[in-house]
Amino acid sequence: MEEDRLPVKVYKWMESLRVDGWVKDVKHIITYANMDDSQDFENKCDLDVLQARLKVLNRDKWWLEAGTKTKLETFMEVFDRSDPKGLIKCNLQQNQRSVVARLKCRVLPLMVEVGRFKNTPREKRICPCCTKQAIETEVHFVTVCEGFEDERKAMYAELGSKVDSKNLKGEQLLRELLKNNVIKITAKHLEHMFEVRKGYVYL
């Protein structure tokens, strides 16, 4: 930035006074982005590069912190990081999109989520659709629960070799089922499974 620019003059003036303020904030941001070489206004600080670095740093920080939050466990496990915007292009029907999004974000009203609102201890958030006495998690609902065996078989049959449903288990299987390349098939079956589930819950 040129010497006669007002921000440069103010920056240098405040720095000479050793006053805390936006000068300190700017330095902090630049140091945080590992661009210390550019913190002198006499050198050029590429704002596009700075913005890109801050985006990456904030994204990484978000992922790191999200991993420690129970509420985001499922999202962290199943989110397709290799193609983050791919789901938008999948053109799912509204209901299918809703089930998939709520499942990923753990707001589908399965017992694991309902129990959270009711302050039920996690070990008592038991699946109402089978006799396994298992906690009704997203993995249980989609990949394990005996209450949806027929629906699950139909889903795996349509997916064929696209998902290794015979060998994969748990989160790994759920992650594969929710990948963008098969989500159109999975979403259709998940929507149906969730409708069937309502029959168990509201009997």
Ligand SMILES: [Zn+2]
């Ligand atoms: Zn079950």
